[in-house]
Amino acid sequence: MIDRLTEHRGLDGFDIRYVSLMLAILAIGVLSIYSVTQGQQNGLTPYYLKQLMWIGLGAAAFLIMWASDYHQLARFAYPAYAFILLMLVFVLFEGRTSKGAQRWIAMGPLSFQPSEFAKLILVLVLAHYYSKAPRVGWLQRVIVPGLLVLPGLLLILKQPDLGSGLSFVAIYAAMLLMVGVRSQAIGFILLFGIMLFPFAWEGVWGSLHDYQRQRIMAFVDPGYDPSGKGYHALQSKIAIGSGELLGKGLYGGTQSQLKFLPEGHTDFVFAVFAEEWGFLGVLVLLGLFVGLIWLSLEIASKAKDQLGALLAAGIVAMLCFCVVVNIGMTAGMFPIVGIPLPLVSYGGSATIMTMASLGLLLNVKRKRLSLFY
Amino acid sequence: MLSTNYPETEFGDLHRRLFALRVGLLLVVGLLGLRLWHLQILEGPYYRDLSENNRTRQVLLEPARGLIYDRNGVLLANNVSSFSLYVTLEDVKDREVLIQQLSELLGLDPTLVRKKLAIKGSKLLPRKIKDRMTLRDATLVESRRLDMPGVMIQVESQRNYPGGLIASHLLGYVGEISADQLEKPEFADLHQGSIVGQYGIEKSYDRHMRGMAGQKNVEVDALGHEKKSSVIEKPQAGNDLYLTIDVRLQKLAEDLLGEEQGAIVALDPNNGDILAMASRPAFDPNVLSRELTAKQWVEIVQDEGRPLNNRASQGQYPPGSIFKIPMAVAALETKTMSPSSTVHCTGGYQFGKRLYRDWKAGGHGYVDLHNALVHSCDVYFYSIGQRMGIDVIAEFGKDFGLGRPTGVELPSERSGIMPTPAWKQKVKREQWLPGETISAAIGQGFVTVTPLQMASIIGTVANDGVNYRPRLVQAVMDRATGNLQELPAVPRGKVNAQPETFRIIKDALADVVTKGTATRARSSMVTIGGKTGTAQVAALRTGPEESIPKKFRDHAWFVAFAPVESPKIVVAVLAEHMGHGGVAAAPLAKEVIETYMKLAPQAPVVISELSGVSRHDRSSFKDS
Numbered sequence: 001m002i003d004r005l006t007e008h009r010g011l012d013g014f015d016i017r018y019v020s021l022m023l024a025i026l027a028i029g030v031l032s033i034y035s036v037t038q039g040q041q042n043g044l045t046p047y048y049l050k051q052l053m054w055i056g057l058g059a060a061a062f063l064i065m066w067a068s069d070y071h072q073l074a075r076f077a078y079p080a081y082a083f084i085l086l087m088l089v090f091v092l093f094e095g096r097t098s099k100g101a102q103r104w105i106a107m108g109p110l111s112f113q114p115s116e117f118a119k120l121i122l123v124l125v126l127a128h129y130y131s132k133a134p135r136v137g138w139l140q141r142v143i144v145p146g147l148l149v150l151p152g153l154l155l156i157l158k159q160p161d162l163g164s165g166l167s168f169v170a171i172y173a174a175m176l177l178m179v180g181v182r183s184q185a186i187g188f189i190l191l192f193g194i195m196l197f198p199f200a201w202e203g204v205w206g207s208l209h210d211y212q213r214q215r216i217m218a219f220v221d222p223g224y225d226p227s228g229k230g231y232h233a234l235q236s237k238i239a240i241g242s243g244e245l246l247g248k249g250l251y252g253g254t255q256s257q258l259k260f261l262p263e264g265h266t267d268f269v270f271a272v273f274a275e276e277w278g279f280l281g282v283l284v285l286l287g288l289f290v291g292l293i294w295l296s297l298e299i300a301s302k303a304k305d306q307l308g309a310l311l312a313a314g315i316v317a318m319l320c321f322c323v324v325v326n327i328g329m330t331a332g333m334f335p336i337v338g339i340p341l342p343l344v345s346y347g348g349s350a351t352i353m354t355m356a357s358l359g360l361l362l363n364v365k366r367k368r369l370s371l372f373y
Numbered sequence: 374m375l376s377t378n379y380p381e382t383e384f385g386d387l388h389r390r391l392f393a394l395r396v397g398l399l400l401v402v403g404l405l406g407l408r409l410w411h412l413q414i415l416e417g418p419y420y421r422d423l424s425e426n427n428r429t430r431q432v433l434l435e436p437a438r439g440l441i442y443d444r445n446g447v448l449l450a451n452n453v454s455s456f457s458l459y460v461t462l463e464d465v466k467d468r469e470v471l472i473q474q475l476s477e478l479l480g481l482d483p484t485l486v487r488k489k490l491a492i493k494g495s496k497l498l499p500r501k502i503k504d505r506m507t508l509r510d511a512t513l514v515e516s517r518r519l520d521m522p523g524v525m526i527q528v529e530s531q532r533n534y535p536g537g538l539i540a541s542h543l544l545g546y547v548g549e550i551s552a553d554q555l556e557k558p559e560f561a562d563l564h565q566g567s568i569v570g571q572y573g574i575e576k577s578y579d580r581h582m583r584g585m586a587g588q589k590n591v592e593v594d595a596l597g598h599e600k601k602s603s604v605i606e607k608p609q610a611g612n613d614l615y616l617t618i619d620v621r622l623q624k625l626a627e628d629l630l631g632e633e634q635g636a637i638v639a640l641d642p643n644n645g646d647i648l649a650m651a652s653r654p655a656f657d658p659n660v661l662s663r664e665l666t667a668k669q670w671v672e673i674v675q676d677e678g679r680p681l682n683n684r685a686s687q688g689q690y691p692p693g694s695i696f697k698i699p700m701a702v703a704a705l706e707t708k709t710m711s712p713s714s715t716v717h718c719t720g721g722y723q724f725g726k727r728l729y730r731d732w733k734a735g736g737h738g739y740v741d742l743h744n745a746l747v748h749s750c751d752v753y754f755y756s757i758g759q760r761m762g763i764d765v766i767a768e769f770g771k772d773f774g775l776g777r778p779t780g781v782e783l784p785s786e787r788s789g790i791m792p793t794p795a796w797k798q799k800v801k802r803e804q805w806l807p808g809e810t811i812s813a814a815i816g817q818g819f820v821t822v823t824p825l826q827m828a829s830i831i832g833t834v835a836n837d838g839v840n841y842r843p844r845l846v847q848a849v850m851d852r853a854t855g856n857l858q859e860l861p862a863v864p865r866g867k868v869n870a871q872p873e874t875f876r877i878i879k880d881a882l883a884d885v886v887t888k889g890t891a892t893r894a895r896s897s898m899v900t901i902g903g904k905t906g907t908a909q910v911a912a913l914r915t916g917p918e919e920s921i922p923k924k925f926r927d928h929a930w931f932v933a934f935a936p937v938e939s940p941k942i943v944v945a946v947l948a949e950h951m952g953h954g955g956v957a958a959a960p961l962a963k964e965v966i967e968t969y970m971k972l973a974p975q976a977p978v979v980i981s982e983l984s985g986v987s988r989h990d991r992s993s994f995k996d997s
Binding site: 177178179180235237238239240241242243244245254255260274278279282283286289290293294297300301306309313316317320324327328331332333 | 386387388390391392394395398399401402405406408409410412413414416417418419420421423424425427428592
């Protein structure tokens with residue numbers, strides 16, 4: 001009780017540790033983006049400034065989510081999902097194509113990526129679905145939500161955006177696991193299977209011939225690595241490995257500064273950071289992520305109702321999945337699927353969506369302190 | 374209390390599952406940490422090496438090729454800056470796209486580019502695709518370089534021959550080393566794209582002039598853009614050559630031949646120095662040192678005038694009456710004839726069933742050796758030839774250096790033929806016919822010589838039997854040490870004959886010019902001795918000279934030495950299809966000799982000031 005009151009007197013569940021961790025990770029992101037894109041002009045505004053702008057928008061989304069009421073939001077889950085599905089259809093026809101995938105909707109000078117927002121909305125939809133009634137039996141527990149996930153998943157894979165597609169599956173698996181299925185093992189296997197896939201990958205993938213890999217990759221994700229010879233993966237491994245213990249220092253990363261490393265400011269930003277700050281920097285970044293996720297899990301377990309707990313768990317699962325898969329892929333343990341590193345990679349949609357998600361998490365925490373809603 | 378649609382127990386399960394998620398999270402992050410530790414700590418040094426190699430490209434610094442000067446220090450071959458296009462495969466994204474881009478941009482042949490890119494070797498080593506690019510092309514490539522990763526423009530020195538066609542056969546030309554050459558041990562320190570001499574002095578003195586390539590390390594980004602560079606090893610320039618030729622005499626000799634096909638060789642008989650060696654038609658070594666298209670090559674190779682043939686050292690012709698000089702020496706030395714004994718010439722020589730004609734219908738009457746040479750009496754030499762026999766003739770011919778290369782420093786020198794019965798048996802698998810000795814006695818039949826050998830023969834006579842190897846290079850300037858190494862004259866052999874023999878011969882040869890067959894070579898400036906010759910092209914001659922198609926007309930020969938008293942220069946002239954030597958060839962030799970006697974050897978000479986030589990603008994990058 002005392003704990004609850006003291007917190008209530010403050011900023012209504014505005015957890016300063018939580019926000020600090022988030023800001024620290026965002027700062028690392030901006031620094032790495034600044035380092036790798038210095039001297040590189042994208043239009044008139046440098047990337048790091050644009051990222052700061054996205055963070056500003058993300059902070060607004062964070063605060064709005066934090067101040068809102070997730071119960072109210074959950075009511076709009078289905079319409080929001082319908083809307084985002086429409087956007088995903090729209091993007092297939094009218095979307096901006098980049099690097100062989102059609103993922104973006106141009107809005108004036110900006111463009112946004114509906115698949116990023118679809119992840120958060122999917123969490124909302126599933127949490128809403130499971131908390132509305134006791135979903136009993138295989139049909140209600142597994143099949144019906146599966147059918148909810150399917151249209152979004154297929155639309156995203158059509159773009160193609162393997163990374164977001166896998167995130168969709170991960171979110172579904174995490175939610176299933178949280179509400180529990182008769183044979184819980186299935187859920188665990190599904191989730192950890194996806195998470196542990198990177199480690200099994202090396203063994204299976206490494207035993208294949210180059211041309212076999214290329215064939216598989218061409219099937220799974222055409223156009224991501226056009227040279228098809230593992231160029232990105234190799235350059236990324238070289239970048240990380242050559243950072244050694246202490247790193248090459250800011251601007252010192254030859255791999256990224258000399259542009260051997262592709263997508264240094266987006267999907268491979270972790271490699272840039274690892275090259276410049278070494279293993280010690282990597283430990284710090286991993287620590288920050290673990291801290292953030294740890295606090296998020298705490299919020300999930302202390303949520304005052306099923307909806308809150310499921311929302312929090314879904315968001316955490318999404319965050320975990322992106323962090324693990326992104327780092328795993330840059331470290332060469334996983335095929336390159338194009339998942340940005342949350343809060344670090346450059347990108348408007350992903351940054352805003354992630355910060356909004358974290359705002360929603362804090363909202364779950366805030367609401368557990370209020371008796372009436 | 375908490376409102377939930379689930380039984381309390383099941384919600385409690387959620388907490389247990391969240392706990393499991395925490396454990397799973399730590400496990401997975403732990404594994405990530407392990408992997409990164411493996412990459413950065415255990416394999417860190419390995420990846421650090423890889424990242425160093427990734428960004429450094431080793432670029433060879435081509436050495437400046439040695440320069441070539443004439444005997445007075447006139448520049449004959451130098452280097453000018455030009456642009457070359459290199460491609461580093463490591464940085465190329467899509468080879469076929471690049472090939473298409475380059476062929477569209479520069480009009481290059483796609484198959485040729487593909488072939489050059491396919492040359493084996495490290496992907497990090499830049500491959501030369503094109504040299505001698507125009508400023509326009511280089512700028513075009515430079516402006517589009519962002520679209521073409523791996524493409525690099527290098528400024529390199531390019532071989533240049535300021536004199537254009539002057540002395541092209543002896544200077545030769547350079548070219549990119551061929552795949553075959555790369556396999557050979559003497560080119561072991563070279564690499565694809567290296568420039569080596571492919572003809573002439575450029576080829577035979579390639580090792581001296583080549584120099585040593587240096588190396589620099591260039592730090593590049595993934596697009597192949599140069600960021601920083603450091604020179605590891607400076608290139609060592611090749612050595613300079615000082616030739617024996619006097620470019621003024623060379624140009625005169627070439628101009629004298631003009632549009633006609635032929636060769637003129639001028640030697641200093643006292644040391645074998647080649648003062649001039651002209652061969653016409655000529656080629657432009659500036660063009661040949663560039664990369665030629667297959668079509669251009671075919672045009673040059675199939676040219677009927679065979680401009681790539683150095684007629685002075687590679688053209689083999691019957692010596693005609695010039696051969697009477699060694700014949701005369703042989704006759705006196707073998708005592709076949711005394712200077713005063715005579716042969717009665719009636720205009721023909723009957724041998725077996727065949728009548729061997731003299732060139733003068735009606736004959737020369739009673740002729741001794743002196744008059745036989747002065748008037749070039751064929752019957753006299755038929756007679757002594759038949760008496761001496763082919764083996765004796767061949768022995769003296771060989772003493773004069775016939776049938777073997779002179780050893781001049783030019784590639785692919787031909788040896789000519791000094792026939793013997795043994796030679797005929799070996800090469801033709803036929804028996805020697807006695808009549809063939811009669812033909813050989815006046816330098817027809819199987820005997821063939823090069824103009825250079827002819828110059829060497831008259832040089833030997835002028836020098837009383839002492840023969841020097843004809844040479845083109847008198848000194849090599851070592852660029853590393855700055856030492857000028859003078860090359861000694863190389864004696865080639867000696868014709869062992871009495872001084873009296875040579876005196877008699879020289880007297881006769883002087884009279885050839887004053888009152889014999891070569892009065893057109895008579896000079897008011899200097900005493901000249903010489904001998905005319907006519908090399909038969911077609912065996913059957915019908916009608917007057919003018920009615921025969923030019924390509925069947927005889928070649929005109931003339932050899933000369935001057936001054937008669939103490940010879941300083943010997944000249945051999947061969948004018949293809951120009952008829953009689955006394956008419957077509959002798960005046961040319963006279964011109965060369967007179968000019969040489971007038972030249973002040975030490976006067977400074979600038980090649981571009983010679984008339985007819987185009988100035989070469991070195992400051993611009995025009996497509997020359």
